[in-house]
Amino acid sequence: MTGLRVENLSFSYRSKTALSGVSFEVASGMFCALLGPNGAGKSTLFALMTRLFTSPQGRIEIAGHDMARSPRAALKRMGVVFQQPTLDLDLTVQRNLDYFSALHGLSGRTARSRIDEALDRLGMRDKASEIVRNLNGGHRRRLEIARCLCHRPKVLLLDEPTVGLDAATRQAITEHVHDLSRSDGLTVLWATHLTDEIRDGDQLLVLHHGRLLENGQTGELRGGVPLAQHFLSLTGETE
Numbered sequence: 001m002t003g004l005r006v007e008n009l010s011f012s013y014r015s016k017t018a019l020s021g022v023s024f025e026v027a028s029g030m031f032c033a034l035l036g037p038n039g040a041g042k043s044t045l046f047a048l049m050t051r052l053f054t055s056p057q058g059r060i061e062i063a064g065h066d067m068a069r070s071p072r073a074a075l076k077r078m079g080v081v082f083q084q085p086t087l088d089l090d091l092t093v094q095r096n097l098d099y100f101s102a103l104h105g106l107s108g109r110t111a112r113s114r115i116d117e118a119l120d121r122l123g124m125r126d127k128a129s130e131i132v133r134n135l136n137g138g139h140r141r142r143l144e145i146a147r148c149l150c151h152r153p154k155v156l157l158l159d160e161p162t163v164g165l166d167a168a169t170r171q172a173i174t175e176h177v178h179d180l181s182r183s184d185g186l187t188v189l190w191a192t193h194l195t196d197e198i199r200d201g202d203q204l205l206v207l208h209h210g211r212l213l214e215n216g217q218t219g220e221l222r223g224g225v226p227l228a229q230h231f232l233s234l235t236g237e238t239e
């Protein structure tokens with residue numbers, strides 16, 4: 001089954017083309033890295049996939065639901081971590097999760113058990129009563145990931161979720177989301193410009209100047225060459 005399908009998607013900001021005829025599929029339960037330098041079009045693709053923007057051209061399907069025809073069904077099956085954090089810093093971890101769960105129509109015992117489960121998944125249960133402002137960057141990112149698991153999505157979209165984090169925290173969070181796709185069968189689309197966040201078994205999409213240059217299994221695409229070097233030879237850009 002397909003977790004994610006994008007067909008012939010294009011988008012322009014007035015005269016500036018940001019995406020041009022992008023098509024790809026991600027199988028259910030696969031971790032897919034979207035690799036591209038600054039300005040490649042990653043955030044534009046995320047804005048279209050989350051319906052912040054719409055495009056008259058192309059088609060997006062989330063866990064079998066067409067975004068244009070059944071947006072509510074598609075969005076319901078999606079969890080999103082945007083590049084800019086969107087937590088309420090003055091509320092506790094628990095209150096942030098309560099609020100988000102309520103937005104998804106979850107309340108009472110169901111919400112409590114889903115929140116506890118999500119906090120456990122991200123190793124954050126002991127932080128539940130802390131004010132978010134007092135958390136470090138890594139814990140804030142974990143909270144954002146926990147938050148988007150509460151409504152049990154099938155597909156996770158993460159737009160450069162490790163920006164601004166130190167190397168150890170970056171590695172831990174990258175590992176954690178790989179685990180989530182393996183253990184929970186979540187389809188993951190992980191946008192990044194950092195090759196060390198990508199494993200050989202991951203599906204790799206290379207986006208450059210709004211066009212998809214490569215789509216395949218990372219290990220096969222890089223063919224024994226370090227991924228950073230492969231990326232450089234493909235795009236002429238360092239990560």
Ligand SMILES: Nc1ncnc2c1ncn2[C@@H]1O[C@H](COP(=O)(O)OP(=O)(O)OP(=O)(O)O)[C@@H](O)[C@H]1O
Binds near residue numbers: 017018037043045
């Ligand atoms: N609001 C806008 N108006 C005009 N051009 C824009 C706008 N937003 C993005 N662009 C342009 O569209 C192209 C794709 O930008 P986008 O932000 O999607 O890339 P990105 O891969 O997410 O880059 P970054 O990693 O820097 O966020 C770039 O050339 C960018 O300058």
